[in-house]
């Protein structure tokens with residue numbers, strides 16, 4: 072079972088603050104930390120640490136930020152055969168993390184914006200699961216989903232950051248993962264379970280909604296699953312959603328059924344909130360399994 076992740080790769084410059092600045096305001100924070108990030112790369116690292124065989128498709132520039140990202144992906148055991156180097160700055164994210172662990176993120180997309188369908192690998196042999204997100208162009212997301220479908224792979228879309236989905240993308244998606252805000256963007260405000268269920272009419276088999284401290288919700292044609300959150304001391308929520316997505320796909324690719332995968336993903340997302348940074352906070356498979364065996368889990 073091989074997971075292919077098509078997405079963004081950034082270097083995160085992260086600063087802790089008491090609270091984020093209001094418009095026009097300057098606030099003083101802690102020391103800047105330079106850390107590997109980007110939703111696609113984060114999900115690749117999360118899935119690889121969770122034991123999946125992962126190939127990453129995306130783009131870096133030719134600058135010093137590229138080596139931060141490359142070192143982290145390689146260190147996690149992610150296959151970078153399909154990583155492209157473009158004549159552009161690498162992606163960078165400016166992140167402030169407030170005392171409660173909530174973050175504000177501004178992304179300078181750089182090479183991620185220039186990554187095009189022509190840069191995607193032509194060889195999809197052996198790919199069983201595609202996981203992609205929306206920090207790259209809609210054209211790349213669509214092309215990746217089309218190629219995944221041609222080889223019979225499951226298509227999992229994490230619709231983050233939120234944006235409209237192209238009409239021709241919907242029928243290609245098997246599993247959609249959104250947070251509350253992204254769900255509201257796609258289906259309007261109101262009851263989250265009803266809204267998630269309404270998206271099934273687009274032809275998906277599963278809609279998963281991550282609900283932060285309320286856990287997660289999965290809606291399929293046969294019913295609804297609710298996974299409560301595992302309570303933790305939150306330090307930084309950056310990358311928690313990416314951890315959830317990567318671990319969910321790693322578990323599914325390993326043959327787990329949805330309830331088991333949802334439980335592991337929820338636990339991994341919770342563990343990722345207990346440390347600073349995105350990839351820096353992601354648990355290994357044995358850490359996730361250990362936490363799942365702990366009393367009260």
Ligand code: RIB
Pocket residue numbers: 079081082083107108109110113163164176178206309310311312313349
């Ligand atoms: O989801 C968290 C990620 O969003 C950060 O690592 C940052 O790079 C942005 O892409």
